[in-house]
Amino acid sequence: MKSLHRCPLAAAVQLSVLLAFPVVAVAQDQGNTPTSTTTLDSVQVTGTRIKKAELESQVPVHTLYRDDIERTGLTSIGEVLQELTGSGSALNAKFNSSGNFGFPPDGGGVGAGSAQVDLRHLGSKRVLVLVDGIRWVNESSASGVGSSTDLNTIPLAIVERIEVLEDGASSLYGSDAIAGVVNIITRREFDGAQVSLNYGQYGEGDGANRGVDLAWGMSTERTSLFLGASWVKQDPIYARDREQSRFPVPGTGLAFASSATPNGRFMFIAPTPSAACPLVDHDDNPATPNIALCNITTPNGVSFPGGVNYPDDFISFLTPNRFNFAEYNLLLTPSERKGVFGQFRMFFNDDVQWYVKALGNRRESTNQAAPEPIFLGPEGATGNPLADEIVISGLNPYNPFGFDLDSADNLIMIGRRPVEGGPRVFKQRVDTQYFNTGLVGSFETGSRSWFWDVNAAYSKNEAKQTNFGSYNIFNIAQALGDPAACAALAGCVPLNIFGGPGTITPEMLAWIQPVVRDRSQNELSLVTANLSSDLFELPAGMVAFATGYEYRKYEGSYDPDPLNIIGHYNGVPSLPTSGSYDVNEVYLELSVPVFADSALGDRLDLSLAGRYSDYSTFGGEFTPKYGLRWQVSEDFVLRSTYAEGFRAPTIGELYGSAARGDLQLFDPCSIGLGGTPPRGSAANCAALGVPTGFQQPNSQISVTTGGNEALEAEKARSFSAGFVWSPWFGSNASWSERFDVEVTFYRHTVEGAIQAINAQTQLDLCVETLDPLYCGGITRASTGGINGFNNRLTNLGVIKTDGWDVDLNWTFPETSAGRFKLSWNNTFVGRYEAVGAAGQRQPQGPGIEVADSSIPEWTSTANLDWRLGNWTAAWTIRHISELTEDCGDAVAFPICSNQAEGSNTLDAITYHDMQVGYRLDWMKGLQLTAGLNNVFDKDPPICLSCSLNGYDASTYDIPGGRFWYLRADLRF
Template identity: 65%
Template sequence: MRSFRRSARTRPLVAALRAGCLLLPATLVLEAQAQAPTRLDQIQVTGTRIKRADIEAQVPVQTLTRADIDRSGLTSVGDVIQQITASGSALNTRFNSSGNFGFPPDGSGVGAGATTVDLRHLGSKRVLVLVDGVRWVNEASASGVGAATDLNTIPLAIVDRIEVLEDGASSLYGSDAIAGVVNIITRRDMEGAQVTVNYGEFGKGDGAQKSIDLGWGGRSDRATWFVGASYVDQREIGAGTRAQSRYPVPGLSPEDAVAVGGSSGTPTGRFMFVDPNTGITHDITPNTGASDPTYLPGQDCARTDDYHCFGGADRFNFSPYNLLLTPSERKGVFGQFRFDVSPTTTWYAKALYNRRESANQAAPEPIFLGPEAGTGNPQADNIFISGANPYNPFGFDLDSATNLIMIGRRPVEGGPRRYAQKVDTWYLGTGLEGSFEVGDRGWFWDVNLAYSENSAEQVNTGSYNIRHIANALGDPAACAAIAGCVPLDIFGGPGTITPEMLAYIQPIVRDASENTLALASANVSGDLFATWAGAVGFAAGVEHRRYEGWYRPDPLTVAGDYNGVPSLPTSGKYDVNEVFAEFNVPLLAEGSGWGKALDLSLAGRYSDYSTFGGEFTPKYGLRWQLADEFLLRSTFAKGFRAPSIGELFGSDSRFDATLIDPCSLGPNGEPAPGDAANCAALGVPAGYAQTNPQISITTGGNPGLEPERADSFSAGFVWSPTFIEESGLAERFDIEVTFYRHEIEGAIQAIDAQTQLDLCVATLDAAFCDGITRAPTGGINGFGNRLTNLGVIKTDGWDVDLFWTLPETRAGRFGVTWRNTFVGRYEAVGADGSLQPRQVGIEVNDSAIPEWSSNLTLDWRLGAFSAAWTMRHTSDLVEGCGNAAAFPACSDPATGTNRLGSTTYHDLQLGYRLDVARGLDLTVGGLNVFGKEPPLCLSCSLNGYDASTYDIPGGGYWYVRADMRF
């Protein structure tokens, strides 16, 4: 918790920090050695580079202490940060990001197995992550070059505390610090050893998580050291184990859920073609004991053979194959050593190695063939199936150029798609730091070198080689001349694809990626001179960084032979040189009649990038302490974010989006909502019905991108009313209120694909229609959606926090922490002026911006006993119902919207301390102890809920922990 007053209750904290030996570069306390000058008691917090003898700050910094981390019951740095109220939607292990998630436009890959942080709903790539004040390397997803930091590369066991600056800070830290800064402070002040063992599982007895953390540290007259090791094993949970995630659309009957949201790529197969002998259009599937009379106009459905017309009842339920919680095994070791070279100079060295092994899983990969398949792969879209194929039951060729419309077949014989990742993270850092005096003023300096590398490998099993599929479906004589080729049976239903067929068409796909960061920095801080109002604080520094990243897909993918999501290699590098300066200028002193103090903060950084040139970012702040109990503060900052390697150099790749074509009939034959004349102009015939809503979107980088530029403003107050403390109602009572506003111009993104399609049909404007192509049948067979500097993102809101520590009584000591974030506005406007779908209170694209997020914690301590009760609240949301608008699960069918009700989770923790060795802490706890289910999400891609906002369905999570020091 924070306090701004140097009162009797803050002086012990300052003294503890002075004596705590927390000397870490750029953001930590300078150690006060016995033989060193007393100036070494200055400290520095995130949000300023100036070291000071107090902890007052002009910007709000939320500190998660080790006690806060332990109270959460979580085993991941990312999961801990994602629970703060300012956090937005970000990846975590509840996201089964594989299969058709594909490649996002920024070239970063799917981030499978990663956990990232989003502040103010501005995206993970706009949050700067530091470790001990030094930048951390970006993620390697094995499927792209990431622009965000994977927090699963940092073992939670080595963390002392986490400081979250919820304000723009490019002037202090450079690019990426638009939405805020997360500074992870590692542990080093330990004498002795510590062992922590955790075990937990979910209420249904699955998803077991176990971990063990080891730590050992010590000191001598001139040296200190800390070594830590961590092991975490999180087991997977299948989507089929929960009712909410068992079917494609939650809240519907199984039959309706499959009919509305199921896939047309089925184990029995869907065959759409024109019979060259009769001219009749067929959309058929083999009989399996059920028949559905639904058919398109012009079809012959009065059949007497082994087929019937394809309908909703024939669609495939892919949901049970997915994962509700992905497996993640993490092993990490960390060590740091510090040595006093002289009474005023210290040398340090740090090293970290972390390995993450994780996996994602999707249903057996479908094979879509023909012009209506919409795969974006020419070998699939332009397929030729020979009439001589021994398994072709129709006796004539099926040719995309003449009579084939689409074939969808899902070979369940090949098993589910499995994506297994191995991610290795290395970090090496060293430097010198110390102090000197100029007259009676103390100065502090540090120089730092660091190298970090994140490399990943991904092995994909269960996918297919489309070139081999084409060979096996073509002329049998040509197939016989190819080594290993055997004719393929995609017509016969489950079990007809033999092991020999699979051996030819099913490869093992291996992808790899890497991100590296090398940096060197030097900083100095001190008091320039004294004025009548106090000393002018100063900090300055220089920094050089070099980024390099690459992504190497499997040669099969590069050749265009991969049946799944195609992509091409990416590689790039750039470097940046920076210089910054910061001043803290006292304007008023105590006794002036205008309060206790008034300080002006000025900061600026100039960055010179090899990719686009120079950028200057200033920041201004005012801190006005009117009285011991009342503080006003405000900041204004310019910020920027440089385009990442993937955004600049990313090659063409693809992701699959579920799109509703405005030119298509509805699922029950409703008229197409799009303008009929415009649809005809786009080549869509009357009566067209979309066969496959899963459309492949081609994306790629843009070397002409400019940096994103941002304005950030914050203003607020901190009030600690003494009358409450003096009345005996509190030992501490603080209220903090902060208004924030961010505006980003030239945001790097691609226009929302559904918005682009809707605008194309509505306007026929080339700005939206260029890149969207259609087959002669009317279906979309190409969709270009590239990165650009789009319009503006604006957001604002309020943080309202309360901290209340009650006086100790015979019943123990009680404390209340209540943090709230209210989002007043969020809007993203494209360069054309079109409003993007993300807004406050809206659930869209598996992410949400709640109007109100709140965490309320009540903790209690009495002797060896302790307890904590936490309530996590998310206000209600609204989503579009999509194709489920006609069903009761859609709460407002008139508007086609569904309400996701407000949700409150309750967490409980109980602890007891035993006097064994240097202390044995036993803890038992639960997250979501009442088993609150997440609201049903009809529009979410997988598992029927928003995995970035809510806990998984199916009950709470329970854990036990033992922590022993000796």
């Protein structure tokens, strides 16, 4: 579609072709007469803007009603949607992200405290979220300008149902609808009041979740009003309280723990050898064939408040001296959400109504990480010259070595963990405002009914984050420099990073430890107008259409703390981001009946849709969609769609300034932590300046990320085909009241996908090929360690994925034992390939775990409902198939299940959930419910490559995850 990229005329021509298409249909089927056909009323369909009650679209829609939502026992829309079989990896409360993951390259920040939805494993950025058919504003978490929707900004209490369209829908809804659309329908018609109370906690006695929902509504002949309020509080769970998450990588002890310790790790070249700093042979460097290499620390837990003596008080730094940062992490992050919502409707007459909606929501959440490490020297790999190029004065009163430690001469790395400053605590406050008003109406012209609506909406997410426990690297450098220069600065006192824990005094902390405050916001303003009716009649029925116009304006900004902007922040730094853009769109949708009551079947309908979008940032784009729905017989329907779509680069992706992500990367030129030989070619490693025997001192490498104003829109193609079968022998039979089978094949192709090449893949390809394409952004210190890594956004090559959805619904006849209903949903992923623009294959694929996300080949959810009188019960089974991951440096440990191949198997897992309820006929009804999720207390499979807590938080329940809950709903 590149020829249409900036050509509105060409797009208009294609729209006119769509309008002309019904003439062809008339010529092909002049002999048919219009008759009514039986539709499959058990199949819920959406994904169309045509206002015609009997119209069914060509794509399956998964609908979650309030009963389905309440059955999960969850209190977040995002977490409910993440249990769908077609969902991929997305953020939730189990991600303790701030301070650990750093900044992603898309400029969206870390999304701390948010809950997102991913469909078809294409990423949350490629899912469009609507509320009552209107776009919702993107997230804001005070760390960037987000590209995804935070579903925690929408209270679950206001939801009537959720419709999930798992198909490309850019022609109907515009950008972002590549993987699908989530449409959240709010509660509207409600008479009376309702109070809902819920409480739950985990079997270990922690992670309590409590909430209160209030609803009130009334209606008159001409008006209706609904008011709702919600409060949810989630308590934390600490990683130290679960066996699986107590160490960085389960089964490896301290091997993957940090080299930044409370006692410090000191790597430098000494003037003379000693027992602590022996001579090391460096034959590959003729200028210094033998050097006195120090890699030392002081004994664990030993403090030297009076000053440490060199070399007598020092020992070699070995694995037992590493610091276990994992026990400070959170396994479940705490949050508190408060929301209010109101919706008022007035009917001026039978044909015109006015509505107004307003929402206010506040989320307060917390992430926590271990005390922030201070890395100094060229192999500290922070990317901050204040740390990487530091000079520690020999005159510092706490320096035990008696000479300058100079990054340009003898200093390799210092890692010190100031536990005196406490853990890093990141507190977010996100305020959401939403206002929507419009007119909805209809009118008659002759025998035709016309439906129209005009809408205007404004929404805003504003976030503030306060960070306690980080450091000022500029002040650290001053405090480690010449004491006379430090004395000339008000408040500066020399810093002791050489003693053990407790030797950094409150006066020292007052100089080096600030409170860091960041802010960000996202705003969306939009106006839409839609019109729908019948055009004319064909032999098989009426040709229906919908058309409309939409205007949207996006504005976003990220304002980090001034300390960050001037480059003095010791943590993960970033720079300000701001930008805006707008878009004008028009669309047309047609439903064309091709034949009815034919020898070929009961009915065949063709749908055509096209949308032209004109962006202020990159120009125009036209996206068509074609669909067929063939009702072969009363109980069998075939359907298929083909759609083209796009996703425009967002503010963060376009304008996101340089930021840093601290990633766990394994250098192929390094000896493994378990002593395994380097994976990379010795000759290539030598060419990169890596000496023989090199061992990577710090596996957490700082990677520079950021936006790219030259980005183009992503292009997508989507195809689906399948059938719905409701056999006659399964309806009103002795064994079945209703029996439906739904099978859908899907295929998505995304070209020019906006993302960065996987950093580990880039590093591996650099060592393997020495190609500047991969090595150009990676720099190394003279000692061989990586001290710079640039990994920016680009229009990556192609993402291709396909698979099958297979769903079964079976309603049993009612008997004296009650009524049973079985639903069984399955998703099978057949292919997932991501290939970079230069042909580099990314590691993701079916059955593979990588980068804290997975693509199971098979996910399945089965639910059995039972009702008898006032009693209800449900049993749910959730299955996730086996996965495989690369062991990385953990290959040397028995926890790696297949050491010969360097891979680890994450076994398949099946969770069981149960719920029972009873309704009391008191007032308008009191519903009491008790439930237990993860009945058999299954722990997730151990993940060796995951960043935190030893498991994939986007795929599995937490370790020790048996969760019980109680709920009471009173209507009056």
